[in-house]
Amino acid sequence: xxxxxxxxxxxxxxxxxxxxxxxxxxxxxxxxxxxxxxxxxxxxxxxxxxxxxxxxxxxxxxxxxxxxxxxxxxxxxxxxxxxxxxxxxxxxxxxxxxxxxxxxxxxxxxxxxxxxxxxxxxxxxxxxxxxxxxxxxxxxxxxxxxxxxxxxxxxxxxxxxxxxxxxxxxxxxxxxxxxxxxxxxxxxxxxxxxxxxxxxxxxxxxxxxxxxxxxxxxxxxxxxxxxxxx
Numbered sequence: 001x002x003x004x005x006x007x008x009x010x011x012x013x014x015x016x017x018x019x020x021x022x023x024x025x026x027x028x029x030x031x032x033x034x035x036x037x038x039x040x041x042x043x044x045x046x047x048x049x050x051x052x053x054x055x056x057x058x059x060x061x062x063x064x065x066x067x068x069x070x071x072x073x074x075x076x077x078x079x080x081x082x083x084x085x086x087x088x089x090x091x092x093x094x095x096x097x098x099x100x101x102x103x104x105x106x107x108x109x110x111x112x113x114x115x116x117x118x119x120x121x122x123x124x125x126x127x128x129x130x131x132x133x134x135x136x137x138x139x140x141x142x143x144x145x146x147x148x149x150x151x152x153x154x155x156x157x158x159x160x161x162x163x164x165x166x167x168x169x170x171x172x173x174x175x176x177x178x179x180x181x182x183x184x185x186x187x188x189x190x191x192x193x194x195x196x197x198x199x200x201x202x203x204x205x206x207x208x209x210x211x212x213x214x215x216x217x218x219x220x221x222x223x224x225x226x227x228x229x230x
Contacts, residue, residue, distance in 0.1 A: 017061040020054065024064035031068075031075045040079070041102055044072040057208060060204060062159030063129030070113070071128040077114025080107055102187045112139055183218070 005186070015023065027047060035038055047069045054062035080102075102110070109132065116122045116139045125138045161167050190198075200207045 017058050020061050021064045024068035027068040030069050031072050037079050066129030073110045074114045074117045077110035105118050200201045
């Protein structure tokens with residue numbers, strides 16, 4: 001396997017359990033010397049086929065080749081050009097960097113994996129041969145945890161409250177205001193005739209009574225809010 005040549009990989013069914021570790025190591029060494037994204041993706045597609053075959057038939061032996069597959073993805077993500085300026089960068093958006101063999105969604109995944117490859121949890125997942133979806137979930141969990149940590153750090157940086165009971169009451173009132181706002185937006189979908197039909201067409205009398213009572217209560221609450229803001 002020359003440093004610039006596309007590796008000649010065996011067909012998935014021809015890979016023996018005994019050669020998996022050596023094959024994976026050779027693929028990883030080759031990938032580190034290659035700067036051609038299309039060549040890397042062509043090799044990665046072959047490696048992915050081997051990974052899929054081994055997971056189905058020799059799962060215990062698939063970790064090494066899966067690790068090589070993830071590191072090919074890291075290498076590709078590292079080499080990809082940034083998304084085109086002015087284009088969406090979500091998984092369904094056009095983030096193409098011009099490579100011939102990758103769709104924009106896959107490019108976005110490989111960029112994310114490459115950007116987080118040195119994160120401890122992500123590096124451990126790659127090392128043990130986790131699937132791409134598992135690696136991406138690990139990245140997402142890390143990002144969510146980072147947001148939680150940032151929020152906690154911000155709260156801890158605030159000065160101690162001089163009115164904790166008042167703060168709690170204000171928070172509860174604010175939550176109620178938001179709940180009413182959300183409910184009002186949801187109710188905008190229905191006309192008065194829609195609501196009347198939903199109640200009157202209900203065959204069970206006790207359900208009609210319950211719906212009428214809850215509607216009355218809701219309108220009463222909205223009336224209280226209009227009093228507050230008038």
